Amino acid sequence: MNDIKGIPYSAAEFDKEGKLLSQPTVPAGTTDLIVMSHGWNNNRDEAENLYRKLFGNFVDVTANDAEIAQRKLAIVGVIWPSKKFDELMTQPPAAFKVASGAASVGEGANKVASEAAMLAAIDRAAPLFDDEGDEARLAVLRELVPKLESDTKAQQTFVETLRTLLDPDGSKASEQTKEDAAAVFFRGPADVIFKNATQAPAAAPFTPPATSRKGPKDASGRAAAVGNVFSGAANAVSTLLNLTTYFEMKQRAGTVGKNGLAPLVDRLAGQVERIHLAGHSFGGRVVTAAAANSTTNKLQSLALLQAAFSHNSFSKQRNGFFRSVVDRKRVVGPILITHTKNDKAVGLAYPAASRIGQDKTSGFGDADDEYGGLGSNGAQKMEVGEIFPSTKELLPTGQPYSWQSGKLHNLESSKFIVDPQGGDAHGWIFVPQVAWALSRAIVS
Numbered sequence: 001m002n003d004i005k006g007i008p009y010s011a012a013e014f015d016k017e018g019k020l021l022s023q024p025t026v027p028a029g030t031t032d033l034i035v036m037s038h039g040w041n042n043n044r045d046e047a048e049n050l051y052r053k054l055f056g057n058f059v060d061v062t063a064n065d066a067e068i069a070q071r072k073l074a075i076v077g078v079i080w081p082s083k084k085f086d087e088l089m090t091q092p093p094a095a096f097k098v099a100s101g102a103a104s105v106g107e108g109a110n111k112v113a114s115e116a117a118m119l120a121a122i123d124r125a126a127p128l129f130d131d132e133g134d135e136a137r138l139a140v141l142r143e144l145v146p147k148l149e150s151d152t153k154a155q156q157t158f159v160e161t162l163r164t165l166l167d168p169d170g171s172k173a174s175e176q177t178k179e180d181a182a183a184v185f186f187r188g189p190a191d192v193i194f195k196n197a198t199q200a201p202a203a204a205p206f207t208p209p210a211t212s213r214k215g216p217k218d219a220s221g222r223a224a225a226v227g228n229v230f231s232g233a234a235n236a237v238s239t240l241l242n243l244t245t246y247f248e249m250k251q252r253a254g255t256v257g258k259n260g261l262a263p264l265v266d267r268l269a270g271q272v273e274r275i276h277l278a279g280h281s282f283g284g285r286v287v288t289a290a291a292a293n294s295t296t297n298k299l300q301s302l303a304l305l306q307a308a309f310s311h312n313s314f315s316k317q318r319n320g321f322f323r324s325v326v327d328r329k330r331v332v333g334p335i336l337i338t339h340t341k342n343d344k345a346v347g348l349a350y351p352a353a354s355r356i357g358q359d360k361t362s363g364f365g366d367a368d369d370e371y372g373g374l375g376s377n378g379a380q381k382m383e384v385g386e387i388f389p390s391t392k393e394l395l396p397t398g399q400p401y402s403w404q405s406g407k408l409h410n411l412e413s414s415k416f417i418v419d420p421q422g423g424d425a426h427g428w429i430f431v432p433q434v435a436w437a438l439s440r441a442i443v444s
Contacts, residue, residue: 004052004075005059013044013079016252018259022079026271030074032300032442033272035265035290037078039253039281039308040345040427044079050280051077053430054438061397061436067443076268080256082282083128083249111149114234118145121241128248129165137165148233152191155236159190162244166251181356181371182247188356196356197239198232243356250309253282257289269296276442277331278303280429281345284374285309288322291330301441303336305429306343306375306417311367313374314408315381326386326408333444334403336437338394339378340414342425346375375426378410397436403444411437 003009010024012035026033036054038047055075062068122141129138140161147154163186185193269275275298279287284307291302302325312318314326325331341347367377379387388407394416395401403409416433419425 004055007055007059008074009051009055009077010074011044011048011077011079012261012264014081014256014260016081016255018256018261020260020264024076024264024268026074026076026268027072028271029072030271031072031273032276033074033076033268033274034276034278034438034442035076035078035261035268035287036277037080037257037261037279037283037286039082039279039283039286047079047082048077050427050430051075054435057430057432057435058439061432062439065439065443068439071442073442074272078256078261078283078286080260080283080286081252083245111231114149114231115145117234118148118237121238125241125245128245131168133168134165137161145237148237149231155194155233156190158237159193159240162240166244166247181243182250184356185243185247193356194236194240197236199235239356246308249282250285253285254289257286258293261286261290262293265290265294265299266296269294269298272298274298274300274442276301276303276438278305278438279307280305281308281375281426288313288325292322292325294330297332299331301333301336301444302331303338303438303441304374305338305434306340306346306426307337307373308346309374311372311374311377311380312370314379314386316383318381320381329406331406333405334388334441335406335408336411336441337374337378337408338411338413338417338429338434338437339375340412340417340425341376342414342418342428343373343375344424345426346373378412379408382408394433394437397432401437401440401444403441405444 008027008030010026011022012020012024013022014020034055036051038050119142122138122145126138141158144154144158144161148158167186265275265277275296277287277291277299279285284304287302288304288307288309291299310320313320313322316323316326325335367380372380386408388402388404388409390402390404391409392412394411394413396416401409413434416431417425417428419428
């Protein structure tokens with residue numbers, strides 16, 4: 001793919017350590033370079049399909065725009081080894097009742113179904129872990145499953161093994177922040193973490209889109225009997241595997257952004273007048289890490305589209321992981337943040353963090369929750385004047401935005417970022433209204 005509806009396109013592919021595998025090219029005379037990172041896509045084809053749809057809409061909504069016509073645009077599409085943000089990792093199957101509380105099989109829990117669910121959760125996460133020693137660690141997790149209902153030592157070992165999957169040599173301690181329960185997960189007592197994770201989900205189960213409603217299946221693919229009851233241990237394994245997947249993707253996105261994209265952006269800055277960063281889901285963390293670690297003064301805008309990281313990441317009072325982006329004024333123009341409760345992937349990942357941290361706030365995953373998500377709530381706990389109050393929602397195409405340079409703009413997006421079939425809207429960021437907002441940031 002060499003262009004998207006006439007806009008030159010080039011890919012920058014990275015491995016999970018941030019090593020650049022393919023060098024992008026930027027045409028001579030480019031004024032504005034858009035660097036876009038996917039998040040939840042499994043492969044290059046899916047990532048580039050997202051780019052085609054989003055920037056195809058961009059071309060359509062700016063067809064008669066005089067300001068865009070004066071710019072010479074180019075797109076660099078980031079390709080990195082991500083994993084689909086699977087809603088099934090967040091909640092047990094909706095048709096199963098869930099035993100709450102104890103990590104024992106009581107309350108009529110179905111032992112066979114519970115163990116099958118635990119093994120299925122491990123199998124869903126397994127492809128993400130392919131470093132030396134990971135296969136043996138995954139085997140340990142599977143061997144522990146029959147003991148997890150009542151054996152405290154097995155529960156401790158399960159949590160400790162998950163920790164070594166994520167950080168075998170302890171070198172990633174800097175990523176273990178408080179804002180998404182990573183510090184609790186890595187440093188808290190393993191038996192307490194497992195016990196906390198046995199609690200039944202606080203949020204309503206995800207309802208799959210109509211196209212996938214063919215009845216629940218057990219781990220073997222057979223139809224599951226409605227009324228089966230998952231045990232507390234099955235709750236714990238589902239929650240902890242979801243968090244393990246989330247933490248791995250979080251770490252990987254940060255590494256790619258810091259080690260790979262940041263130096264690439266600095267090199268490309270010499271060829272263009274301005275750079276615009278945009279990221280979807282975990283890709284929001286990729287581009288924010290790039291902004292935090294790059295040195296160029298040409299970052300004109302930053303667009304975080306349903307970003308899958310903490311809503312406190314920019315907060316001074318919460319010592320947010322990306323606070324330096326604000327303090328060091330890394331972005332010259334506006335910082336756009338789309339957020340909506342239609343995004344169930346982001347909205348439900350954080351209640352899992354809340355459960356292991358035993359957060360007692362009234363609304364799990366909401367703005368008041370210590371562990372809420374940026375793509376669900378927008379930026380929270382900011383200082384006075386850091387969020388521009390006059391721009392509060394994603395607007396229809398053609399309507400003007402009132403941007404303010406260097407400020408964060410929380411754009412409530414429920415009117416437009418929505419799955420028409422009623423499913424999870426996490427991936428619906430390619431719509432014309434998002435493309436229009438991006439175009440207005442470019443001409444800001």
